[in-house]
Each structure stands twice: as structure tokens, then as C-alpha cells.
Amino acid sequence: MTRSPYTPAEEIPKALAPTGVLGLTSAQLQAKLDEIHPIGSIDRTETEWFRTAVFYEVLVRSFKDSNGDGIDDFKGLTEKLDYLQWLGVDCLWLPPFYDSPLHDGGYDIRDYRWIREELGTIEDFKVFLDAAHDRGLRVIIDFVMNHTSGSHPWFQSSRADPDDPYSNYYVWSDTDDAYSDARIIFCDTEDSNWSWDSERKQFYWHRFFHHQPDLNFEEPRVMEEMLGAVRFWMNLGIDGFRLDAVPYLIEAEGTNCENLPKTHQILKQLRAMVDEEYPGRILLCEANQWPDGVVEYFGDGDECQMAFHFPVMPRLYMGLRRGSRECISKILADTPQIPEGCQWATFLRNHDELALEMVFKEDRQYMWEGYAPEPRWRCNLGIRRRLSPLVDNDDAKARLLNAMLLSLPGSPVLYYGDEIGMGDDLWLSDRDGVRTPMQWDDSETAGFSTALPEDFHLPLIHTFGHDPEHVNVARQMDDPSSLLVWTRAMLGIRRRHPVFGTSEFIDLDGADTAVMSFLRHNEHETILCLANLSDTERTVVLHLPQFAGATGSSLIHGQDVQPVEADGTLIVPLWPYGYRWLQMSVEEKS
Ligand SMILES: OC[C@H]1O[C@H](O[C@H]2O[C@H](CO)[C@@H](O)[C@H](O)[C@H]2O)[C@H](O)[C@@H](O)[C@@H]1O
Numbered sequence: 394m395t396r397s398p399y400t401p402a403e404e405i406p407k408a409l410a411p412t413g414v415l416g417l418t419s420a421q422l423q424a425k426l427d428e429i430h431p432i433g434s435i436d437r438t439e440t441e442w443f444r445t446a447v448f449y450e451v452l453v454r455s456f457k458d459s460n461g462d463g464i465d466d467f468k469g470l471t472e473k474l475d476y477l478q479w480l481g482v483d484c485l486w487l488p489p490f491y492d493s494p495l496h497d498g499g500y501d502i503r504d505y506r507w508i509r510e511e512l513g514t515i516e517d518f519k520v521f522l523d524a525a526h527d528r529g530l531r532v533i534i535d536f537v538m539n540h541t542s543g544s545h546p547w548f549q550s551s552r553a554d555p556d557d558p559y560s561n562y563y564v565w566s567d568t569d570d571a572y573s574d575a576r577i578i579f580c581d582t583e584d585s586n587w588s589w590d591s592e593r594k595q596f597y598w599h600r601f602f603h604h605q606p607d608l609n610f611e612e613p614r615v616m617e618e619m620l621g622a623v624r625f626w627m628n629l630g631i632d633g634f635r636l637d638a639v640p641y642l643i644e645a646e647g648t649n650c651e652n653l654p655k656t657h658q659i660l661k662q663l664r665a666m667v668d669e670e671y672p673g674r675i676l677l678c679e680a681n682q683w684p685d686g687v688v689e690y691f692g693d694g695d696e697c698q699m700a701f702h703f704p705v706m707p708r709l710y711m712g713l714r715r716g717s718r719e720c721i722s723k724i725l726a727d728t729p730q731i732p733e734g735c736q737w738a739t740f741l742r743n744h745d746e747l748a749l750e751m752v753f754k755e756d757r758q759y760m761w762e763g764y765a766p767e768p769r770w771r772c773n774l775g776i777r778r779r780l781s782p783l784v785d786n787d788d789a790k791a792r793l794l795n796a797m798l799l800s801l802p803g804s805p806v807l808y809y810g811d812e813i814g815m816g817d818d819l820w821l822s823d824r825d826g827v828r829t830p831m832q833w834d835d836s837e838t839a840g841f842s843t844a845l846p847e848d849f850h851l852p853l854i855h856t857f858g859h860d861p862e863h864v865n866v867a868r869q870m871d872d873p874s875s876l877l878v879w880t881r882a883m884l885g886i887r888r889r890h891p892v893f894g895t896s897e898f899i900d901l902d903g904a905d906t907a908v909m910s911f912l913r914h915n916e917h918e919t920i921l922c923l924a925n926l927s928d929t930e931r932t933v934v935l936h937l938p939q940f941a942g943a944t945g946s947s948l949i950h951g952q953d954v955q956p957v958e959a960d961g962t963l964i965v966p967l968w969p970y971g972y973r974w975l976q977m978s979v980e981e982k983s
């Protein structure tokens with residue numbers, strides 16, 4: 394399928410019928426693609442699959458290049474699906490691959506219904522999607538509703554002519570003093586949420602970069618456009634969307650312009666459409682907010698099925714550095730219950746900086762001092778480093794954090810490359826240092842591409858110890874003691890025990906704050922999880938009368954069986970940064 398060069402703004406049809414590619418409606422396009430690629434083997438009647446799934450964020454641009462231009466593409470990603478299936482993840486999350494000038498890693502969309510040409514065609518995407526489904530892997534994609542690229546034809550049209558049908562698609566003002574209570578998110582680069590447009594001679598509103606004007610959701614046609622684009626990708630067969638930056642959809646004077654009631658109405662409208670037309674597909678909300686703000690995005694079970702738990706993530710690192718579980722226990726205790734059938738998405742790292750917006754000022758300072766003493770390592774309010782360098786390339790700490798991620802409430806979202814302990818490049822701009830090519834082997838090109846490394850879209854990591862010679866998939870696949878093989882084994886255990894996804898979480902507290910101990914419990918089984926956040930050996934003493942006389946059998950460490958004494962005392966030794974998952978053998982006494 395080919396497309397003529399991007400439609401110039403002046404040729405955009407003035408009638409606001411939902412736009413399509415090649416003049417085809419979404420349904421026609423789907424029919425055409427279905428002839429070539431029938432829908433894969435995903436069970437659409439399974440509507441709560443996401444509650445026990447492990448997600449894997451993969452940047453299409455940085456995984457595998459199939460055609461030797463130094464940029465990964467959908468064909469390359471398709472080639473690597475066997476690896477992802479082998480690893481044992483359940484669902485891939487693809488950050489934006491839409492047509493974009495790439496001034497914000499693709500979060501600056503120029504066409505909601507087209508793929509950046511360097512990554513392939515819509516057919517390539519469909520082949521990839523069906524191949525993923527054939528392997529039992531689901532796929533969700535990013536959807537950026539809050540803003541477009543400034544080079545989107547809608548914006549070009551809107552700025553050109555205030556009487557144009559697109560004129561109201563963005564938030565325009567004669568002055569730059571409205572909504573002054575809204576914070577500036579990209580504080581390293583922007584000093585206002587308003588920018589002057591010399592053509593329209595008005596200011597336009599943007600919560601992120603100045604080249605990302607916010608869409609105006611007070612204009613009903615904007616929502617129609619969004620629903621049309623959602624249908625387009627759903628019709629191709631995706632399993633859901635990560636909804637980017639949703640707290641900022643609506644602006645209102647006298648508020649901080651976040652989480653406003655109308656924003657929730659918009660999401661409810663979207664969810665109602667998805668439930669009716671695409672049951673079993675999910676909406677995962679990205680709202681970097683405190684727990685009581687995020688839970689609003691589940692609605693009464695009628696908004697997003699999933700939401701990232703932003704506050705718990707930095708506290709895992711904070712707890713590790715302090716050698717204390719207290720901040721983790723506290724944020725989980727402060728997290729309200731979520732509606733039935735919903736689920737948190739938890740993570741250690743992603744394509745952005747390690748966000749420190751949801752911590753108190755003194756804790757942010759503590760995190761910066763410990764994890765990013767050099768200003769170059771910081772980005773906006775966060776830290777632009779990968780997991781392995783953050784923990785000083787210490788495998789024990791990386792395994793502990795992952796063991797916690799995989800056992801605490803929520804569905805874990807892994808970040809590509811972290812399963813092999815990839816490093817970062819702090820000399821690259823913005824957040825590119827954590828988005829470098831995947832390291833497949835120890836060859837000069839790291840198995841990423843046949844192009845010369847100097848032609849790669851981003852350079853390979855060359856820091857000693859994190860370079861492809863030391864850190865690569867092939868080497869770790871052959872090493873039973875590697876982080877990669879360990880990660881795979883842990884995912885296997887998690888898959889065999891759905892209790893991790895669907896059960897109650899009971900924090901056991903305990904006198905020794907270095908150790909986090911908790912139960913994951915449902916009617917089928919109870920697992921006792923222990924995590925030693927300190928660098929010294931600990932002996933955990935728990936009082937579990939409900940398990941008196943029972944045993945705890947380790948799910949991770951083979952023959953390790955811990956007896957619970959007749960009075961309910963359980964004593965478990967833990968090595969520095971040690972962790973255990975013990976399956977309790979008898980039913981809890983009532
Ligand atoms: O599209 C703009 C940005 O949207 C997401 O941003 C989120 O990450 C920011 C940190 O970089 C965070 O501070 C903000 O609260 C979030 O909405 C997306 O993940 C970014 O990559 C993108 O630039």
C-alpha cells in the first residue's frame with residue numbers, strides 16, 4: 394500500500410468527515426487487510442487477560458533493523474517475536490510509530506492513521522500484529538490525544554485561517570495569561586504553556602514542548618477525530634491503547650488544568666465506544682498523579698481498565714537506597730481500592746526519565762543525590778538513566794527490584810533491554826540515552842542492523858561493562874546464571890501463579906523495616922513474598938498463626954522448604970538484597 398506525500402494543509406477537505414488513507418474508510422481498509430492476513434489466535438472472549446499479563450515496552454525504532462538503514466522497523470520487530478515469546482511476556486506496548494517529525498520521540502503525531510515510512514507500511518504492521526497474535530502475544534499501542542505535532546495539517550490549517558473548520562481544533566488566546574495555575578511539565582526547555590503564533594497572531598496552549606499544541610476537546614469534532622483514529626487501529630486488530638498524558642485534556646480557569654471532570658467524561662465516552670464495538674480491548678491510562686488522583690481514571694470501572702502507578706515506582710528505588718521498606722509500604726497503604734476488574738500497571742523504567750513528580754521535595758533531592766549526583770543525569774524533575782546503571786550494575790539489586798515488581802500488586806511492564814541489564818548514554822540529548830539500539834550479540838553492530846554503527850539512528854552503548862561485548866542477548870541466553878535467564882524463569886513462575894495478578898495484597902509490616910514481607914492470597918493459594926532491601930543478611934521472624942504447622946515451599950529456589958512452627962512462628966534467613974516467594978502449603982484456618 395502506498396500513500397501520496399503528506400496532504401498539504403490547503404488540500405485538507407473542508408468537510409470534516411473522518412479522514413482515511415487512500416480514500417478508504419477504516420472498514421474498507423480492514424476488509425482489504427483481512428483478505429491478506431486473517432485475525433490471529435487471540436481469544437477475544439477473555440476480557441480480563443490484562444490482570445495476569447506481563448507487559449513489555451518495545452521501541453519499534455530501536456529493536457531490530459531488517460533493511461540495513463540503521464533504524465528498526467516492523468519487519469525487524471516481527472523477526473524478534475520468537476525471542477519475546479521465549480522470554481515469556483504476554484503483551485507488547487509500542488510507543489508511537491505514527492507519522493511524525495520526531496521532535497519528541499514520536500509523541501508529536503502528524504497523522505493518526507499512518508506509520509512513519511522508515512518503520513514500514515500498514516501491511517507490515519498488520520503482518521507483525523498477526524504474527525504476534527499467532528504466538529499468543531497481545532499488542533497495545535500508544536495514543537496521544539492531548540496534543541499533535543505542530544506540523545499536523547490540522548494545526549497548520551488552524552493557524553492559517555481563524556474561519557477555517559480546523560480553527561477551533563486547538564486552544565487559542567489573545568493573551569498568554571490564562572490558566573496560570575497550570576504547572577510547566579517540561580521545565581528544562583519550556584518557560585510557559587503558551588507560545589505565540591506569528592501567523593494567526595494569537596497564543597496557543599501546550600502542556601509539553603512548544604511544538605506540541607494541545608487539542609481543544611471543547612470542540613466536539615476533535616473527539617470525533619479521536620474516535621475515528623481509535624477505530625482505525627482497533628479494526629486492524631490491536632488489543633488496546635496506552636493513553637498518553639490524559640490528565641491534561643481539558644483546561645479551566647482557576648484550576649491546575651489536570652484531572653478535570655470533563656476529562657473524565659471524555660474517557661468514559663471513549664471506553665463506552667470501545668466496550669460496545671471492541672470488547673476485550675483495553676485502555677491503559679498514563680496519568681502521572683498521586684494515587685487518589687489516578688484511581689479516578691478507573692471511574693466506576695467505566696473509564697480505563699488499567700493505569701500506571703507512578704508513585705510506587707520511585708519509592709522502590711528510594712526504599713532500596715534507604716535499606717527500608719517504609720516508603721513502599723506507606724504508598725501502597727495510601728493507594729485506594731480500585732474497581733472490580735481493573736488493574737494497576739507497575740514499572741521500574743520506561744522510555745522517559747525516571748519521573749520524580751510524585752514524590753515530596755526532600756525525597757526528590759534524596760533521589761537526585763543518590764541516583765543522579767551529576768546534573769547531566771537529570772531531566773526535568775526526573776533522572777534519565779536505565780535500571781542497570783541506576784543500581785551500579787549490581788545484579789543482586791536489579792534482581793531484587795524485579796522480584797518486587799513481579800510480586801507486588803499490578804501487572805508489571807518491563808522496558809526493552811532491562812532484561813539483559815543494558816546501559817545508557819548520557820551524552821545523548823533529552824531522553825535518547827535510554828532509547829539506544831537493542832544489544833543482540835557481541836558483534837560490531839550488536840546484531841541490531843547490517844548498517845555501519847555510525848549510521849544507526851542512535852549510537853550503541855559503548856560504556857565499558859555495558860557495551861555489546863559484555864551485555865547482549867546471545868551471551869546471556871547461553872548462561873544459566875544470567876539476568877536474562879533469571880528474568881525468563883521469574884516470568885514463568887508468575888505465569889503459573891495467576892494469584893500475583895488477581896489476589897489480595899496483605900502487607901505484614903514486621904519489626905525489621907529492612908525487609909518487606911507480604912502475602913498474595915486468593916481462594917486457591919497463598920504466596921508469602923519477602924524482600925530484603927538492605928546490604929546485610931537478615932533473619933525474618935514472622936508470626937503467621939493461620940499457617941501453624943504448614944510449610945512454605947520456595948517457588949524460586951528449588952528444594953527450599955521453610956516450616957512454620959506449631960505456634961505460627963516462621964523464621965526465614967535472607968541474604969543481602971535477597972528475596973523469596975514461598976507457597977504456603979495448607980489452607981488458611983478461619
Ligand atoms: O507527549 C508528551 C510526553 O507524554 C508522555 O509524558 C509523560 O512523561 C513525562 C516525562 O517525560 C511526564 O513528566 C509526564 O507527566 C507524562 O505525561 C510521554 O511518555 C513522553 O515520552 C512524552 O514526551
Ligand SMILES: [Ca+2]
Pocket residue numbers: 539600607608641642643644
Ligand atoms: Ca490539554
